[in-house]
Amino acid sequence: RVFFTAIAVFAMAPRRWIPCLLVALAKGLQPSPPRRSSTVVRDASSTKELSPGEVVIMMNGLPGNMGKEVAAACLRRGMSLAEYALTGVEGASIEIASSTVTLVTAGTQEAEEAMAKMVSACDESGKTLVAIDYTVPAATVPNAELYARHGVSFVMGTTGGDRVALERSVVEGSHLAVIAPNMAKQIVAMQAAIEYAATEFPGAFSGYSLDVVESHQSTKLDTSGTAKAVVSLLSKLIDEKADDAVATKAIADIERVRDSPAQLQGAGGRLQSVPEDALKGHAYHTYGLTSSDESVRFELRHNVNGRRVYAEGTADAALFLARRVAAAKHAPPTKRLFNMIDVLKSGELG
Numbered sequence: 024r025v026f027f028t029a030i031a032v033f034a035m036a037p038r039r040w041i042p043c044l045l046v047a048l049a050k051g052l053q054p055s056p057p058r059r060s061s062t063v064v065r066d067a068s069s070t071k072e073l074s075p076g077e078v079v080i081m082m083n084g085l086p087g088n089m090g091k092e093v094a095a096a097c098l099r100r101g102m103s104l105a106e107y108a109l110t111g112v113e114g115a116s117i118e119i120a121s122s123t124v125t126l127v128t129a130g131t132q133e134a135e136e137a138m139a140k141m142v143s144a145c146d147e148s149g150k151t152l153v154a155i156d157y158t159v160p161a162a163t164v165p166n167a168e169l170y171a172r173h174g175v176s177f178v179m180g181t182t183g184g185d186r187v188a189l190e191r192s193v194v195e196g197s198h199l200a201v202i203a204p205n206m207a208k209q210i211v212a213m214q215a216a217i218e219y220a221a222t223e224f225p226g227a228f229s230g231y232s233l234d235v236v237e238s239h240q241s242t243k244l245d246t247s248g249t250a251k252a253v254v255s256l257l258s259k260l261i262d263e264k265a266d267d268a269v270a271t272k273a274i275a276d277i278e279r280v281r282d283s284p285a286q287l288q289g290a291g292g293r294l295q296s297v298p299e300d301a302l303k304g305h306a307y308h309t310y311g312l313t314s315s316d317e318s319v320r321f322e323l324r325h326n327v328n329g330r331r332v333y334a335e336g337t338a339d340a341a342l343f344l345a346r347r348v349a350a351a352k353h354a355p356p357t358k359r360l361f362n363m364i365d366v367l368k369s370g371e372l373g
Contacts, residue, residue, distance in 0.1 A: 075101030078345040079150050081141060081175070083109035083166065084157035085124060086117045088304060089180070089330055093155055094119045096334035097341060100373055105152065106144075107137035109166060111159060129162055129169070138173045151345045153178065155337060160184040160245055164192070171196040176348045178340045180206050180333070182248035193360050199351065201344050203363040204248025206336035208372060210325055211363040214252060217323075221256040225263030228321075231312045233257055233273060236293045238280040238307040250277050250308055253323075257310060301328035339373055340366050 080097045084090035085108045094104055098120050108117075110126040117124050127133045145152040154175050156166055160183030170177045171192045176199040179189065186202075193200045205211055220227070237250045254277060255270040262269060280290045286307075289296040294307050305328050312321040327333075343366045347356060358365075366372070 073151065073346045073349045075342060076103070077150050077349075078102040078342060079105050079141070079145055079152045080341060081105040081108060081138075081152060081154040082119075082124065083129075083154055084181070085110055085119075085126060086112070087157060089157040089333070091117075091119065092330040092334040093157060093180070093337045094122075094124075096331070096338040097155075098122070100338045100342065102338070102341065105141050107141060109134055109156075109158065109162075109169075111162065129158070130165055134169065135172075138169060138175065142173050142175060151348050152176075153341050153345050153348065155341055156181050157337075164188045167192040167200075170198060170200075174198050176200060176344055178206075178337060178344060179203070180337055183245035190360060196359075199344055199347055199356060199359045199361070201340045201361045201363070201366065203340070204252055205333070206340060206363060207327065207332045208336045208339065208363070208367060209332065210249060210327075211336070211367060213325065214249070214256070215364060215367070217253060217256045217260075221259040225259050226261070228257075228260045228312050229262065230315045231261055231321075232315070233261060233276075234278075234293075234311045234313070235273075235276070236278040236280060236290055236309050238286050238290065238294055238297060238305065240303050240305060241281045241283065242303075243281070246274070246277055246279050247306065247308065249306075250274075253308075253310060257312070261312070295324065295326055298328060304328070304330050335373065336363065336366075339371065342373075343369055343371050346371070 080094070080102050082090055082094045082097070082104055085094065090108075098104065104119060104122040104124055106125060107127050108124045109129040111129060116126060125137075127137045141152055152175055154170055154177035156163065156177055157180045158166060160181060163179065163181050163184035167177070167179070167189050174197055179200060179202040182204050189202060203211070205214070233254070235250055235254055237247045239247060251274050254273045258265040258270045258273050278293070280286055280294065283302050285291070286297040286302060287299060294309050297305050297307055307326045308324065310323040314320070340363065344361070350356070
């Protein structure tokens with residue numbers, strides 16, 4: 024098109040214009056600069072060259088089952104375990120694969136000294152220390168304050184506790200953290216899809232009622248953080264004007280199942296039956312949306328047996344965080360508080 028238009032212009036133009044037109048045509052035929060790709064730009068604040076072998080994990084929550092599962096996942100990824108770990112039970116040490124971890128009681132002077140020793144050791148060796156926390160709700164804030172005092176970045180997998188105080192300990196500190204109610208990448212991706220629907224189509228389920236049942240092992244003390252997050256989002260799909268009070272009420276109505284006989288029976292049909300070998304480690308959630316005349320019902324379910332899916336996601340989060348901690352040694356971080364959506368968006372997944 025450019026070529027034929029130029030011929031027409033030359034034919035009608037005065038002779039003295041021709042040199043200028045030739046220059047203009049030459050410029051017009053030069054290849055255009057490459058268009059900027061529309062591909063999502065990944066977070067560039069990490070040091071991707073940091074290998075797993077340069078990361079040391081302080082696995083707090085041992086000898087609990089989740090702590091052991093996450094420790095094993097980190098070792099599989101090539102990270103190493105720190106010499107010490109916080110615990111709430113009495114115990115001298117624990118063997119994880121070929122690693123010996125000394126357990127120290129949280130909230131003691133021994134814990135302070137152990138933390139200082141590990142920070143010093145990692146500084147001397149050039150390695151990056153990251154704490155992973157799978158303890159109990161009441162310990163989240165005291166542990167976070169310990170991490171803040173020693174400048175240790177952490178992944179918080181423990182749900183419950185005072186989340187505002189937990190996040191404030193990071194905002195007011197100098198370290199980094201990944202805090203999320205669920206570390207399973209696949210479930211987090213599902214939550215992101217629900218969040219998109221709630222944002223783009225608020226009130227799409229107007230007039231529907233919501234019922235939620237969640238089942239976990241009997242040792243889980245609090246209502247599932249994932250269930251709380253999903254319920255808050257579903258509340259907006261039901262009522263575009265739903266505020267925090269509406270979400271709080273919906274969360275209070277979540278049915279929590281912790282009784283083994285009920286779990287084996289599927290809570291009277293409200294859940295899928297839990298296999299007997301998964302009673303000590305599972306997460307079964309059913310979210311139901313029913314129309315006002317009960318002629319239509321939608322159900323969203325995610326059923327997890329065991330803990331490995333959470334452990335693998337936690338290992339991803341730890342390596343993601345370690346890379347940003349390493350990068351922060353060279354330039355101030357633009358962000359210090361992350362969640363699992365940030366981990367997913369980074370593309371740094373195992």
